[in-house]
Amino acid sequence: MSSPQLPAHPPANLPTTVGALRASGHEYRSVKEEVRANLLDRMRGGENRFPGVVGFDETVLPDLERALLAGHDLVLLGERGQGKTRLIRTIVGLLDEWTPVIDGAELNEHPYEPITPASRRRAAELGDALPVAWVHRSERYAEKLATPDTSVGDLIGDVDPIKVAEGRTLGDPETIHFGLVPRTHRGIFAVNELPDLAERIQVSLLNVLEERDVQVRGYVLRLPLDVLLIASANPEDYTNRGRIITPLKDRFGAEIRTHYPLDVDLEVDLVRQEAQLVAEVPDHLLEVIARFTRNLRGASAIDQRSGVSARFSVAASETVAAAALRRAAVTGEDAAVARPVDLEAVPPVLRGKLEFESGEEGREEELLTHLLRRAIAETARKRLAGVDLGPLADAVAEGRKVVTGERVPARDVVATLPAVAVVRTVAERLGAGDSEAPGPLASAVELALEHLYLTRKLAKDRDDSGEDSDGQVTYGG
Template identity: 75%
Template sequence: MPVTPDLPRTVAALRASGHVQRPVKHEIRDNLLAALREGRDPWPGIVGFDDTVVPQLERALIAGHDLVLLGERGQGKTRLLRSLAGLLDEWTPVIEGSEIGEHPYEPIVPSSIRRAAELGDDLPVAWVHRDHRYTEKLATPDTSVADLIGDVDPVKVAEGRSLGDPETIHFGLVPRSHRGIVAINELPDLAERIQVALLNVMEERDIQVRGYTLRLPLDVLLVASANPEDYTNRGRIITPLKDRFGAEIRTHYPLELAPEVELVAQEADLVAEVPRHLLEVVARFTRHLRDSSSVDQGSGVSARFTVAAAETVAAAALRRAALTGEETPYARPVDLESVPAVLRGKIEFASGEESREDEVLEHLLRRATADTARFALRGVDLDELADAVSTSPVRTGERIPAKDVVAALPPVDALTEIAAKLGASGTEDPGPMASAAELTLEYLFLTRKLAKDESDDGDTVSYG
């Protein structure tokens, strides 16, 4: 990233510019409060947490607390942690060449202290963008103290320094995050003996490396994510470390349908257009899975499942368009049928449900489809359409082009209302109308107002 050319390049110029040094937690607090006063959203891309998680997080940051986010998989913990970087100043000065990014006003390692004494006002200054002040580490069982804190560097020893020289230390991830944010994902996966190494960092802000005790006034915000301890089998956060976190914030899946749909629309990479009513089916399907006693709720049903389901529906629509020769792929309810088969492996079922997985998924998908149609078509009299289809059956399926579905629909007034309710009005493309009609026919079948049969070639015929 280009640096603004008029930024000071020496410590003397930096002082002359009026720059004021702030600890990283004060910097975050000031920038967060400024955003709140100005009505700017400090959390772009964060969905469904406005009235629950976000206020707690903002209070923790304003208090200057290190914090841990607790929540099931796929609840946006990592995205929330990464968004913290947006609360840092866009550019911050560091001592040029410093190993740990010290502020020019406050060198803390021996080499930088020596340089500052020798160069005085000519100490060179470099500028670091906020994106480089956020460091993330996925906790794994093989993570070592050297990775997080540091170790003796054999190369420096080989160069002639003695083992007692603090300058032989190669700093780990936490010291290198000095004046920034260090995030540890899945903290319970970190071996307990390694968690112990973080105790001094969080409380006394010093580090210990193989007998060295360096009183480094580290300036870091330490944040972490974890699954709730009551159902994780992989490890735990040791009590002394847990005690040192100033805030423990619980995340959750979207509480309402609208944020769930918004999340899918934001995160999914859709290769074909998927109308909102099908995104709602997918979102309701996920929510039904989260409420089902047949699913292991300790494992959770990730928001990634909803996103993957929407992407699967879009892929099915694109494949169907290739088979039927349609120029514009547009998702229809027939494309939902691929979701249970493709994503079954992402769900952990409860004990005793081993032989009923397909039955559970298909039942909940039908229920989600019916709920979506009932909500979307409320107020529309569908009896006329049901009577007309009883005498003039409609064939649908993945090999039936949208124009053929639309052409087979009976000329009833209810279709105009259906088109308006499901966003199929005002377009010459038959895809939206075919999608709306299929959803309506499926709803009439699920409410037992129509029957349907599957032909040998996989097509579905709806009739009375």
């Protein structure tokens, strides 16, 4: 998900000094109180609290809402590609759109609650004239991908040699260059893949979570940070390869399990939302891709500890759309519409996104092709249930061969279709009944023909012999 757009300027009527801020009736709230109040307002108003999150309404989101209402720091636990980072980023929308900070301060300090020595000194000197600036909620979020080379300085801070060179002494707290966590004061800080963070670095977060302060190189510097800390982790890493140290795990108030979409329709919805499709991909092909992904998640040959990311479905749909666009460019079709023949482009290019169990070397593409064909058959069986495809099979078997392929335009496919009533029925079942263009009709009937082939009611021949054939496929008797 892209970050929210930052408005050019805050509203002109907002107070610009702490005196004016008090006169306006503004009250200080901690970040967790702010999130709780805004979440409750959205719940009471029936609004969408986590826009763009698909498939978690009855499972993950209730747990997440309870954790936020309780004011807990939390860990999202799930395999790759389950939308953990997207979910974390939507929580930013529960912050106030604009919040006041001390103008010119290094951290986002609330004018009522200065925490650094410099801001406290300015607040004491200027009183009600202390200048106030306004920060948009999109600037109150930071995230860090945990890597083994992440340092305490990255997260918490370190001595700034430039400030020391300017004449300050090493004992001066103002020589500290703050890290990501203090700079997210009054905001939300996310650590992705927390178990990958070295254990000695995880220790640096203990005080942040419990005492709400930080220590830098032994400085006696208490910074009462106001931060909502959210981490993500993979279950395998959480317990085996890497781990969250026990004292840190104990300081998180909630652990919430995420999951892949629970049914095919949700998987299709997710693909529709996330994929950047360069050509039209009919719903029945998106369903094939969704079922293919779900078949992979149940395959014993795939390492399920690693998971099969939702990004696989997205990338597969984008690959299918690109195959259709390529054909349109090569053949001069007016509109690029994906067909079942385009699904063949998926296994060769996307097998690298999967982790296979040992012993499957050399069989990867064969396995993917088998599971893809099963997904095609399942989709056709569901979408064409009750449709008698016998007349279509008979017409094709008796000599009305249908030719398709990655270089065969839809108009040529349609031209070879037999004149049987079931062709129109298939088109209507698969959403192509109202279209005058050849692309949707060709896509629909190809699915029926592939189903007849997979159920051994038709033969299928592939011609890879010459440059002009380019994978031409013929359905016949």
